[in-house]
Amino acid sequence: MTANLPTYNFAYLDEETKRMIRRAVLKAVAIPGYQVPFASREMPMPYGWGTGGVQVTASIIGPDDVLKVIDQGSDDTTNAVSIRAFFANVANVAVTTKTGEATVIQTRHRIPETPLREGQTLVYQVPIPEPLRFLEPRETETRIMHALEEYGLMHVKLYEDIARNGHIATTYAYPVKVEGRYVMDPSPIPKFDNPKMDDCPALQLFGAGREQRIYAIPPHTRIESLDFEDHPFRVQEFDRPCGLCGATGVYLDEIVTDDRGGRLYACSDTDYCEERRMAGHVGPAL
């Protein structure tokens, strides 16, 4: 009985679709930062939940891979749990929450705190791949601007930030220049994570399902965050350590703990935090 039921192909997508996506991925790797159009498929989840990332992951994952999925740094939120369960189901791959053990990491809005290594692939879910979109609504025009390296407009946006706020107030999806050529939207990761993209030994792939674009940063690529000479790029700084594991120099989430103004600041990367606590580190909140 069970044998007669229709089954999914390995990793949900059919082989022809995977080939098409792999071709787009190869092209993206060959031209770092360039947005390659691809024929995005309907996935069994709504747009905005990571359909682009899921398609890229489905196309590159093999039976021997170990998959980790994070959502805002966390392994245990709905989006992360669902996508991890999805691949455990349709690809029967090993899954993990440990950054060090994973070979493929699909992420929404964070780069893990544990430094990535060679052989790992980080797959980003991207809502809006075009960094120039909010300044220039015409796709025909933005393509020409990329082709001719006309990126002055990107600085107009940063100029506006400084004029209005006194400093560059863009804190996430902070535009970067890839290997001195293409300006790229690193997806809505906090700018805190931007320096981690530079010279990263892991392969970084970006998939935008609704917008039908794939782009990539090959290992050891130069990534510069755009800035002004007199207003250089700076990452967020936190004036306290993680309340749970005591880590400093990591990205912290603010967690409301009661209705009397209680706050807990803890690592947004749950795996990093747990591993530190296992190793005996204790934060001030415990």
Place this chain on the structure above:
Amino acid sequence: MTIDQPLLIAEGVTKHYGARTGCEDVSFELYPGEILAVVGESGSGKTTLLNGLSCRLPLTGGQVSYRMRDGTLRDLASLTEAERRFLMRTDWGFVHQNPADGLRMRVSAGANIGERMMAVGVRHYGRIRETADDWLTRVEINAGRIDENPASFSGGMRQRLQIARNLVSHPRLVFMDEPTGGLDVSVQARLLDLLRALVGEMGLSAILVTHDLAVARLLSHRMMVMKDGRVVETGLTDRVLDDPRHPYTQLLVASILEV
């Protein structure tokens, strides 16, 4: 480059819209520092000609050559897209009749002026801002409004901002399409004064499209009169206006209201 070499040469410039004629066989030379007015009634092909000359519209026939900053004369049609776009945002300016077409309405006045600087690689916020400040003063906009969006500006202020945004890169040639259209007369007069001062001070060349003969008289050295897409008369502005030869020009001049 010497003053007696033309900056721009138009030869037989023609633009057809299907079976209709936009402009037909227009030829002239524009010299450095010279303001050429193109006048004629609505539909006479003035704006088509301007767009054709400034690479904003592909020509049906004819050729436009431009003397680049290095002194070489180049056929504009032979420029690569990158060269053409670079020319348009550095060496040229384009002042639209409706300032909203030439401004970024959603970013501040300062960013509007600074855009060309950032486009050529200026990466110093303080310097960009200083220049923006300076240009606002030059076009008589209160420098205190540097961080306001042009949407909050009056029509006359928007037009002056558009001019500042174009002139910040020190262009050598400015195309103007009815720059005073839609402004009331006192605002027009101020804008004309300002334009005249800036053009003289910076030694600009300009091609100015207008249906207003008074504007042509005030700003231009030479003028071309167009009718049905063709140039019917050309000459020094004062000569054409004081002693019009073509019947159509005579009609135009005679139509000016006297108060």
